[in-house]
Amino acid sequence: MSLPYTGGCQCGQIRYEIRAEPLTLYVCHCQECQKQSSSAFGMSLTVPRDAFVITQGQPKCWTRKADSGREVKNWFCGDCGTRLFHERTYSPNTINVKPGTLDDTTWLRPVGNFWTRNAQPWVVISDQMLNYDGQPDDVHLLWQKWIQQGS
Template identity: 45%
Template sequence: MKATLRMSDTDLTPSRHTRTGRCLCGSISYRFDAIPEAVIVCHCGHCQRHTGSAFSVNVLVARDALDIKGTPKSYRTTGVENGNLRDRLFCGDCGTPILTVLHERPDLIIVKAGTLDDPTGLEPTTEVWLRRAQDWIAPAEHRAQFDGDAK
């Protein structure tokens, strides 16, 4: 199943909640006009491999608030421990991971914080999958912490 996203060739009228972002080469760009539901640091094995890093900073936003230009490629993963399906969207030209579709939460989509043009003010409040965190990363004590998925 392919992710269904609103595609647009027109600009939206920006508000104070509008955020924009893009892949490294600029072939895929997006904007959303919504207050994020959460900003989460994920240490799961899939996020580590997907980003090529020790963790992923995930901005959860209302799916219907996202407008994307360009056509990302997608591949599906299934969580080894929780069985959750994810469609991971990335740029087919430069490979940048951009979005993740959550099958268990079709109302939300994950925007990869590193693709935002300006992530100012989006400090993570939660860390998940700490049992999979690299041993050289200490969790931030001021964040909610979960060994697996957030409850």
Template identity: 75%
Template sequence: MIPYTGGCQCRQIRYEIHAQPLTLYLCHCKECQKQSSSAFGMSLTVLRDSVVIVQGKPKAWTRKNDNGREVNNLFCGDCGTRLFHERTYKTDTINVKAGTLDDTSWLQPVGNIWTRSAQSWVIISDQLLNYDGQPEDTQPLWEKWKQQHP
């Protein structure tokens, strides 16, 4: 499946991922609800160096998360599709907004974060790793992903 490919809705920006993902989780924070215009956002964590923009140039908007740390939000300046979240405090990885992949049929999240902000109608499976807020340690999410994707 490598490289994984994806891009924005108007196809002005295209990217490739040249390594296996580290994890996939759903984020139920209010910011992800706003950016996705939905109940949650999907974050596919990958090594930053494995992502290559092959066409176009994303625009960036920076915001502070609940811990006061900066997050760069990369999106298409034409259609507005959110593509990536870069954490300025953790530069070796990047979160790809998983819905922008060309093939999403294989995606299966291993966890949920910020469940305290989840919409009341969302069912949170106890088969997944679940966190009330931002997990201090993301290693369990990475390990569960590895178990399911050896």
């Protein structure tokens, strides 16, 4: 894959570009991610904030408190409802893109799992990944593993 990475919502009203290499990709099994994805987990592709550009449309925002008590802004398409990315007030230099919204997802290889204690019993957690029972204190190990993986 070559930059920029492109993506958007299901109905095509919102389009975006990622203009720098992602920092990491992980899977989260917390109950909030299960709800927002309507699935067993959510995925987050962490990218530098200034490398993410909306090229078409204007997403809407819904703000919630995470289990940690920190604020998370959830951006989505107001027409089709597709969740596009999350901004965390405690990490202003990065955002988490919902990677299923990328035009090409074939290159995605998660390097870690968060909140494994909430994982559905049928989900297989690889011991080749960085796995955390809850929220990790330091995400830099995930960034290092992403680089080592060559993603």
